[in-house]
Amino acid sequence: MLIGEVSRRSGVSTRMLRHYDALGLLEPTGRTSSSYREYSADDIRRLFHVESLRTLGLSLHDTKRALDEPGFAPAELVGELIRRTRARIATEEELLRKLECVDTAAPAQWEAVMGIVTLLRALESESGASRQQAVLAQHEGASLPVEALVEAVLSEDDPNVAGALRWSLARAAGAGLTELAVGLDSAVVEVRRRAVVAIAEVPVAAAAVLLRRALHDCDVTVRDRAALALGSRRVAEAIPALLAMVVAGRFDVEAAEALGLLAEGAAAAADIVGMMRDELERTDDIPSRLRITQALAELPGVAAREVLTELADDADRTIAATAAAILRR
Template identity: 55%
Template sequence: MLIGDVARRSGVSARMLRHYESLGLVRPTGRSEAGYREYSSEDIRRIFHIESLRSLGLSLREVGRALDDPGFTPSELVGDLIRQTRERIAAETELLTRLSRIGAAAPADWEDVLRIVALLQALGSDSAGKRQRAALSSAEEAPVPVEALVEAALSEADPNVAGALQWALARSGGGAVALLAEGLGSPAAEVRRRAVQSIAEIPDGEATAVLREALTSSDVVVRRCAALALGARGVADAVPALIDMIVEGTNDVDAADALSALASDPTLADQIATGLAGRLAHGTDDSSVRLRLAQALADIPGPTTSRALADLSHDEDRAVALTARYIRTLRDGR
């Protein structure tokens, strides 16, 4: 079969067939009387083998080795191809993500594009200072896509940079809460913690709704952070979790402050006092728990609190009793 016929049937151009011949990959078996290349059925079969191996990403050199080296073992080469392909996919995915984020920022001109690229690169810098400056300048220099800010916030370990990213997210203009809420379902505890802390800094109704849902999280750190944030927003749903924090002695001072702020609402004050007194009524052998509950009652108005403090003023633990008496003295002097 002449080279033109082979090209038509195989889909490999005559020029490429000549290139294969120059590399020694496939040589036509003979020549016609007019001197034209003639390919046998075996030659054509080899051409198809070459094309099949090229479709896997092998170079022409690797193709030649695969076809001609009796000691060639494909498993190692295939393993390398898998690794290279994964690396290429990762690089292309990263590029696609970057391009999508630049597009989402709707740059007006190439200077905008360059500023956005510079900020995105700074957010991924090894330098905490550069990451922090990028977060703080994101609202002024160029609008960094919220997806990039969320990704950075969920992976940021430096507390100063994390604070700057949370500030930027709170001013990002929407879309951040839904993306951060996905982080609450992460298998990584650190990611869940960063997600709830970032949501807590966003003062809108959507964030409050997500924080309410977070009160039922199986992650105790998420529950506590959500409770403190909701307490500061005056949400009564946080009361049981805040009381739990006082009993457990975890962020108990912050929890007591949140309950005190909530108790400024007369409709919540008795609910809080009843909750705290209820923990005392059920009894606890741990005097440190009773002491924390007494201290938490200090700023909760109402008769329920007064009765609880009166009982605690006779507590068997001297520190608890003295604390309760002192609080009663302060309350009586108001």
């Protein structure tokens, strides 16, 4: 069979067949009287073996070794091919992720596309300063790859970079909350902590729904962050958690300030003061009672003053002096 017919039947170009011949990978058995290459049935069979091995990703050199060396062991080479293929797939998946980020950001101009690509590349930098600068350099109204920013904020260890990422997400008018909600469900506590802090800085009503969810997290840090954020938004569901923070001494100053915001309404103030009075009666722990006394200073109204008046006669001199000083102030 002449080279042209072999090419037609196999789909391998005549140029590639000649290249195989030059490499000694597939040498035709005979030649015609006119010196044309003439392929036998065995040659055709070898050609199909060559093409089969090539589909596995073998180089021409390794293909020749596999066919010609009797002792050639495929295990090591196949293992290397698996590693290369996985690396190639990872590269392609990373490219796909970047393309999807660009597509989701919906840039209107190629300049915006270049800005997104530049940001994505900078987020991969090992330099925290470079990552931070790239995030802060995004101008107001720029198309943002929100999913990539969320992924970055959930994994960022550098507090300065994390702050820049949260600032950028806060400007996105609620975009990214769906992805941040996934972070709240992570089995990794650090991811949940980063997620709740990022959600707390998103100034839209939908963020409060996620923060309410976080109030029931098994991690106390997640619960505390959610409670402080909800308190600043005057969400009454946070009151028990905020009071628990005061009692335990976790961010007690910030928790007391949040309770003060929530107590601006007379009914809410009465409820909070009542809960504080109950806690004072329940515990004998002096530091806890002192923190509750100090927190009462943040609450407006007669009810808080009544409890402070009682505390001014407390058996503990420090608590009594603190309550008296608050009343004088």
